[in-house]
Structure formats: C-alpha cells, structure tokens
Amino acid sequence: MRVIDSSALIKYVSREEGWEIVETHIKEGCVTLELAIKETANALVKKVLKNEVATETAKKIIAHLPKIVRIVPQTEHFSKAVEIATKYKITIYDALFIALAVNFGQPLLTSDKKQAEISEKYITTALI
Secondary structure, three states: OEEEOHHHHHHHHHOOOOHHHHHHHHHHOEEEEHHHHHHHHHHHHHHHHOOOOOHHHHHHHHHHHHHHOEEEOOHHHHHHHHHHHHHHOOOHHHHHHHHHHHHHOOOEEEOOHHHHHHHOOOOOEEEO
16 A cells, blocks of 8 residues: 555546556555645645636545545644654645655655655655
8 A cells, every 4th residue: 555645646636647657556555644635625626716627526526535545634643744844844744745654654656756855765655
C-alpha cells in the first residue's frame, strides 16, 4: 500500500498527464490523509468555476474518493510533519504526507517535485 498525496490524487481525478500511472497505484491500494480530500475538492471547485467540470461531476468524484483510497486522520502525524517542515522549510501540508509515509513505512506517490526530493531523504518516493 502506498501513500498518495493531494497532487497525485488530483492528477488522477482530473485525468492530467500521467493519471494512468496513478490509477495503477490506486488499484494496488493507497492511503491518504483527510487533507487530501479537502485539497482535491478545492481543485475540483476551481475546475467547476472555469467550466472544466460540471458541479454534479465534482460532487460525484469527491463522494467516490473514500471508495478508492483509504483515508486516515492527520493529527497523529503532526509531530513528524513539524520536524520535516521546519528542517526543510516546506509547508506543513506537504510535510504531513511525508510524515504519513514515514510513519506507515510505505512509499510516497506524489506529483510535487520539491516534495519528492525531500521525501526521498526519508522514504521511497515515486514522482509522477
């Protein structure tokens, strides 16, 4: 089971370049934070406002996310995330996904190059 961050999840639901690779990982099993659902929903709202996605489609995608990825709370990962965020001067949001991967002992799947570079210092990382 891999840890999937918001950037990779958004790539998948938006069918951006490389989404098929993300889909393969999702089918094998992925875990993510509650935060990823919020960030994915926010990205979909932006697409609705740009008339790229219908509101009903965005709602269906958001409702479907818990069926395709395991969602866990982020509160237990803050300690490690604060350590990572301050050490590498990254957002707590990105650090939380790295912390989740470290705490679960699982690879991180991301589409964020900077996050991937830092994550590699801790855990196997796939940049898609």
